[in-house]
Amino acid sequence: MAKTFKPVVLTANALEGGEAVWWTGAGWSPRFAEACPARSAEEAALFETLAAAPMFERMVVGPYLAEVEVTEQGLNPGSRREAIRADAAPTFDYLVGAGAREQAA
Amino acid sequence: MYRYDEFDAQIVNERVAQFRGQVARRLSGALKEDEFRPLRLMNGLYLQLHAYMLRVAIPYGTLSADQMRQLAMIAERYDRGYGHFTTRQNIQYNWPKLADVPDILQHLADVEMHAIQTSGNCIRNTTSDPFAGAAADEIEDPRPTCELIRQWSTLHPEFTFLGRKFKIAVTGAETDRAAIRVHDIGIQIVKNEQGEIGYRMFVGGGQGRTPMIAPVIRDFLPRRDLLPWLEAALRVYNLHGRRDNKYKARIKILVHEMGAEAYAKEVEEEFARMDREVIAPDQEEIDRIAAYFAPPQWQALPEDSKRLEAGKKADPDFARWAETNTHAHKAPGYASVVISLKPVGGAPGDATAEQMRLMAAAADKFSLGELRITHEQNVVLAHVKKDDLPSLYNMLKTQGLHAANLGLVTDIIACPGLDYCALATARSIPVAQAISERFADEERQREIGPLAIKISGCINACGHHHVGHIGILGLDKAGVESYQITLGGAPGEDAAIGTRTGPGFAFEEVPDVIEKLVDRYLAIREPGETFLQTYRRAGMPAFKEAIYAAA
Numbered sequence: 335m336a337k338t339f340k341p342v343v344l345t346a347n348a349l350e351g352g353e354a355v356w357w358t359g360a361g362w363s364p365r366f367a368e369a370c371p372a373r374s375a376e377e378a379a380l381f382e383t384l385a386a387a388p389m390f391e392r393m394v395v396g397p398y399l400a401e402v403e404v405t406e407q408g409l410n411p412g413s414r415r416e417a418i419r420a421d422a423a424p425t426f427d428y429l430v431g432a433g434a435r436e437q438a439a
Numbered sequence: 440m441y442r443y444d445e446f447d448a449q450i451v452n453e454r455v456a457q458f459r460g461q462v463a464r465r466l467s468g469a470l471k472e473d474e475f476r477p478l479r480l481m482n483g484l485y486l487q488l489h490a491y492m493l494r495v496a497i498p499y500g501t502l503s504a505d506q507m508r509q510l511a512m513i514a515e516r517y518d519r520g521y522g523h524f525t526t527r528q529n530i531q532y533n534w535p536k537l538a539d540v541p542d543i544l545q546h547l548a549d550v551e552m553h554a555i556q557t558s559g560n561c562i563r564n565t566t567s568d569p570f571a572g573a574a575a576d577e578i579e580d581p582r583p584t585c586e587l588i589r590q591w592s593t594l595h596p597e598f599t600f601l602g603r604k605f606k607i608a609v610t611g612a613e614t615d616r617a618a619i620r621v622h623d624i625g626i627q628i629v630k631n632e633q634g635e636i637g638y639r640m641f642v643g644g645g646q647g648r649t650p651m652i653a654p655v656i657r658d659f660l661p662r663r664d665l666l667p668w669l670e671a672a673l674r675v676y677n678l679h680g681r682r683d684n685k686y687k688a689r690i691k692i693l694v695h696e697m698g699a700e701a702y703a704k705e706v707e708e709e710f711a712r713m714d715r716e717v718i719a720p721d722q723e724e725i726d727r728i729a730a731y732f733a734p735p736q737w738q739a740l741p742e743d744s745k746r747l748e749a750g751k752k753a754d755p756d757f758a759r760w761a762e763t764n765t766h767a768h769k770a771p772g773y774a775s776v777v778i779s780l781k782p783v784g785g786a787p788g789d790a791t792a793e794q795m796r797l798m799a800a801a802a803d804k805f806s807l808g809e810l811r812i813t814h815e816q817n818v819v820l821a822h823v824k825k826d827d828l829p830s831l832y833n834m835l836k837t838q839g840l841h842a843a844n845l846g847l848v849t850d851i852i853a854c855p856g857l858d859y860c861a862l863a864t865a866r867s868i869p870v871a872q873a874i875s876e877r878f879a880d881e882e883r884q885r886e887i888g889p890l891a892i893k894i895s896g897c898i899n900a901c902g903h904h905h906v907g908h909i910g911i912l913g914l915d916k917a918g919v920e921s922y923q924i925t926l927g928g929a930p931g932e933d934a935a936i937g938t939r940t941g942p943g944f945a946f947e948e949v950p951d952v953i954e955k956l957v958d959r960y961l962a963i964r965e966p967g968e969t970f971l972q973t974y975r976r977a978g979m980p981a982f983k984e985a986i987y988a989a990a
Contacts (some may be wrong), residue, residue, distance in 0.1 A: 341644040350466070351536050352490035395486055412864075413918055415857060419488050424858035426869050428786060429519060 340401045340412070343369040344381040345419070346394035353432060354419040357381070362394055366420035371402055371415060440501050440809060441731045443551045448946070450594070451548040454555060458482050459541035464536065468987045475786075481561065481599075483554030484540055487861050492531045493540060494557040496538050499567040499585035499811040502552075504799040507810055510551040510796035517543050524780060524788040526852060526903050527606070528566045528812040530558055533859055544555040549664035553635075555988025560600055561591035565607045568616040569813040573775045573821040575767040579628045579636055580610035583729040587720060590728075591666050594625070598673050602680040603688035605673070606645075614622070618814060618930035620644045620653050622671065623690045629659065637661050639843040642672055643694030643700065653689045654699040656706065664710075667718045671709040675702065700814060708764030710841060735807055735822065740772025743825070750829035757832050759881060760843035765828070766819075774825050776806075778835060779817040779842035779850065783879045786868045787853045788816030797838045805831050814903075815852050815891075817845070848892065848957065849875045852903055856913065857920075864912025865920040867896035870949055875878065877950040879905055889956055890970045893928070908971045909956060910937040911949065920946045926956070926982055927974045940983050952986050959985035 344357035350363070355362040356369035363369070372378040378399060384390075385397035401412030411417040420426060443451075461478050464470040495510070502510075510530055514522045517539050523531045535543060540782065547553055556563060565585045569793040572580040588607060589654040592598065598605070619625025625641035638660040644653030660668055676690045679697070694702045751758035766775040771901075778798060781787050790798070798818055804812045805827045806820035813819055823831060835841040844850045851874060854860065856867030871894055878884055893907030897914070905911030910925035922944050925937030944952050957970075959982055964973045 347486050347490075350538060352486055352534075356490060391471050393467070395472050395956060414490070414920065422489055424489075424868070425802075425866060426786070426858065426872060428789075428858070429521070 335396050335423075339373075339375050339378075340410070341371040341373050341404050342381065343371050343402050343409070343417075344385055344397055344401040345369070345400050346390075349391075349393055349395055351423060352395075358398075364422065366411065367408055369402070371404055371409060372399075373404070378387035440503060440582075441498070442726065448548075449550070451551070451553045451555070454482070454553065455541060455544045455548050458544060462537060464509065477559065480559040481556060482540075482544065483557035484535075484537075485558060485861075486641045487533070487855075487859050488798070488857075489859065489927055490534045491537060491540070492859070493535050493543065493554060494525070495530045495532070495552060495554050496557050496564050497552075497812050498528050498589050498719075499565055499571070499582050500569055500811070501571070501582060502810055503550075504802040504808045504810065506552055507545060507795050507802070509552070509750065509801040511792040511799070513543055513546055514792040514795065519926060521789055521791045523786075523855065524790065524812050524818070524881065526566050526814050526854070526901060528565055528569075528814055531810070531855075533855075537644050540669075555593060558937075560601045560605075561597065562601075562605045562607065563786060564815055565589055565609060566617055566622075567591070568611055569607045569777075569817075569819040570616060570766055570775050570809040571611055571811070572610055572734060572764075573768050573773070574616075575769045575856050576614055577611045578630055579611050579612075580732050580734075581609040581628055582732050584611075584628065584638075584724070585609050586728050586731070587725070588669065591669070591718075598677065600675060600959050601673075602682045603685070603732075605676075605690070607669075613932060614919040615931040615934075618903070618934070619904065619936035620932075621646055621650070621903075621930060622877065625653050626665075626668065627647070631659050637659070638665055640668065640672075642706075643691045643699070644934075645689055645691040646903060646905045647689070648686060648898045649691065650900070650905040651695060652934050652936065653691070654694065656699060656703045657879070658692075659787075663719050664724075667713060667715040668706070668710055668719060670718050671706045671713060674709050674713075675705045681707075737773065738772035738824070740770075740824065740826070742771040744772060744828070746826045750832075754829075754862050755763050756841075756881075757829060758839055759885070760832055761828055763843045763847065764822075764845045764887070768822070772821075772825055774823055774828065776820045776823045776828070776831060777813070777845045778820065779844050780840075780846060780848050781818050781875065782839055782842045783875050784872050785848060785869060785875070787851050787871050790818075791838075794838045796842065797834065801834050803833060804834075813988060815848070815850065822858065843881060844884060846889045846891065848878045848887050848890045848953075851875060851892045851894060852907070854896050854902035856894075856902075860896060862899055863896035863913070863924065864898070864915040865896050866946070867894045867902060867911075869914055870894055870911060870922065870946065872911065873950045877954060887961065888969050890957070891930075892953070903930065904928070905936045906934065907937060908974070909953065914943065916943065922946065922949050924956075924986070926979065927971065929971060933973075938979055940979065941987055944986075955985045956982055 359370035403410040597859030641653035853871040857863035895902035
C-alpha cells in the first residue's frame with residue numbers, strides 16, 4: 335500500500351542572524367506562515383535539490399525538510415520542535431529577569 | 440587569580456583577528472559552511488534552534504568583578520539582556536549575530552577572556568571546586584593545577600583533532616565538589632604518607648548516553664609528573680580511541696573496552712618512553728602560576744559574628760538564607776556564599792545584565808572582587824566576612840538573588856533543552872519551573888532537606904541527570920515528550936549513576952511524580968536521613984510503587 339505523502343516545507347537557519355527561516359517559493363522568510371509546502375514526493379524532491387543550491391551558502395545554514403500539516407487556515411508545524419522554531423522563542427517568558435518573581439514578592 | 444602575560448594577550452588577540460577573517464570569508468561565501476563549522480566551533484559558536492549560541496570560557500569557574508561586568512555589557516549590547524551559566528562553569532549567550540561575534544570576542548579579549556575550545560573535539564574548560572582557596576576541608580587550592588592544565592591544553596597541536604570532546608575536572612579536597620568521577624579525566628589532589636602533594640588520576644568517566652564512573656588509573660602521581668602523564672593519557676586515547684562511531688568515541692568507551700589495567704599499562708609505557716622534560720613545567724613556572732592564587736591576607740576575626748547572629752534574630756528570611764546558602768571557610772569569621780540563580784519559577788542558571796552587575800558589585804564590596812560559577816549553575820562569593828552577611832543579603836534581595844535554596848528541591852539543574860537546543864528531544868526549563876513552583880514553600884523545602892534534581896532535555900545529559908538524586912531525562916516518544924525518572928545518582932566521592940524507575944511520564948505529570956517521590960521519602964525516612972540516604976537504604980521498590988499504579 336502506498337505511504338501517504340506528508341507535506342513538507344524547506345527550512346534552515348539564516349546565516350547572519352541565525353534565526354529560523356522557511357522557503358516561501360520566492361525567498362527565505364522568518365515567518366513560518368509564509369512557508370511554501372511541497373504537496374507531493376516530486377515537489378519534495380525538488381526542495382531537496384534546491385536545498386543544495388550553492389547560492390544558498392551565503393544566505394542560510396543547514397536546510398532540511400520539515401513535515402507540516404496543511405489546513406484551510408494555513409500551515410501547522412509537524413512537531414513540537416518545529417512549533418518552537420516557528421515561534422522564534424522559548425516556550426516560557428525567557429526575558430523575565432531571573433529574579434523578577436522574587437522581586438515582586 | 441591568573442592574569443594574562445604578554446603571550447596570553449597575544450594569543451587571544453590574534454585568535455580574534457583570525458576569526459574575524461574567517462567570519463568575513465563565510466559571509467562573502469569564500470568559505471562554505473562545512474569548512475567554517477569546525478572553525479566556529481573551536482571558538483565556541485554553535486547554531487541552535489533560534490539563533491547562534493556563544494559559549495564563553497570561564498576557566499575553572501573563576502572570574503573577576505570586572506570580567507562579570509564585561510559579560511553584562513555583552514549581554515546588553517549584543518544579546519537580549521541575559522546570559523546562562525552552565526554545568527561546566529561557563530556562560531552561554533543565546534542570541535548573538537554572526538557578524539557581531541568577532542567584536543564580542545574582542546570585548547572578551549580586552550578583559551582576558553575568550554571562547555577558545557569551548558566546543559569541538561578538543562580539550563574543553565577544566566572545571567573545579569567553586570570553593571577553591573576557601574574551603575575548610577581543602578588539601579590544596581586546585582586552581583593552580585587547573586591553570587597549568589589550561590595552558591598546556593590550549594592550542595595543543597597534538598590534541599586539536601581528538602576523536603571527541605575531552606573534559607577534565609580537578610578537586611582539591613576529598614569531598615568532591617567538581618564531580619571528577621564523571622569526567623574524561625578526574626584529578627584529586629592528595630597527600631602521600633611522606634606528606635608530599637600529588638594527584639590521584641581517574642580516567643574514563645562520563646555521562647551522556649553511556650554513563651560511567653571513572654576508575655582510578657594512577658593512585659599517586661607526583662606533582663611535577665602531571666602534564667607529562669596527561670600527555671601520555673591523551674596520546675593513548677588519540678591512538679586507540681574510536682573515530683568510526685561518534686557514540687563510541689569518548690575515552691570512557693576506550694577504557695571500558697580495553698579494561699582499566701590495560702589502559703593504565705599503555706599510559707605508563709608511553710609515560711616512560713616520552714621526553715618528559717620537554718613537557719613538564721619547571722618549578723619556576725609552577726611557582727609563577729601558584730603565586731597568582733596566593734591566599735589573601737585574612738583579617739583576624741572571631742569565629743562567630745555578633746552582627747550575623749543579630750541579623751538572624753531580626754530577620755527569619757535572612758536566617759534561613761544564612762544557614763542554607765553559606766559554606767564553611769578555612770579562615771575564622773569568614774564564609775563562602777552561594778548566590779542562587781534558581782528563584783522559584785525562574786530558568787535555572789540564567790542571570791540578567793543587571794543581576795550580573797549587582798553580583799560584580801557585591802564581589803567588589805564583600806569578596807575581594809572575585810566570583811566563581813558552580814557546575815550546578817549558581818554563583819559563589821568565596822571570601823565573605825560573616826559580619827557582612829546581612830548587608831550582602833539585602834543587596835542580593837534588590838535583584839531577586841536571595842533564594843535560600845542551595846541543595847534543596849528547588850535548586851534544580853536544567854540544560855537549555857528543546858526551548859533553545861538543536862540537539863534536544865524535550866523541554867527541560869519548563870519542567871524545572873513547574874517543579875520549583877510546586878515546592879515553592881520555603882519551610883517545606885527545608886523539611887525535605889538536601890535533594891538534587893537534575894534535568895536533561897536529551898540523551899546527551901548536559902543537565903547531568905545521571906548524577907541527580909532524582910534525575911529527569913526528556914525524550915521524544917512518537918512525537919510526544921516523555922520524561923524518564925532516575926533515582927540515586929550522586930556526583931561526588933560517593934559517585935553513582937541513577938537507576939531508571941520504569942516507564943516515562945508526560946510533561947504535565949512530572950511535578951506530581953516528584954511530589955509522590957518526596958512524600959514517600961518523608962513517610963519512610965529515619966531521623967536525619969537525606970533523600971539519597973533513604974533511597975540507598977530502602978531501595979527502588981519503595982519509591983517505584985509510589986509512582987506507578989499497582990498492576
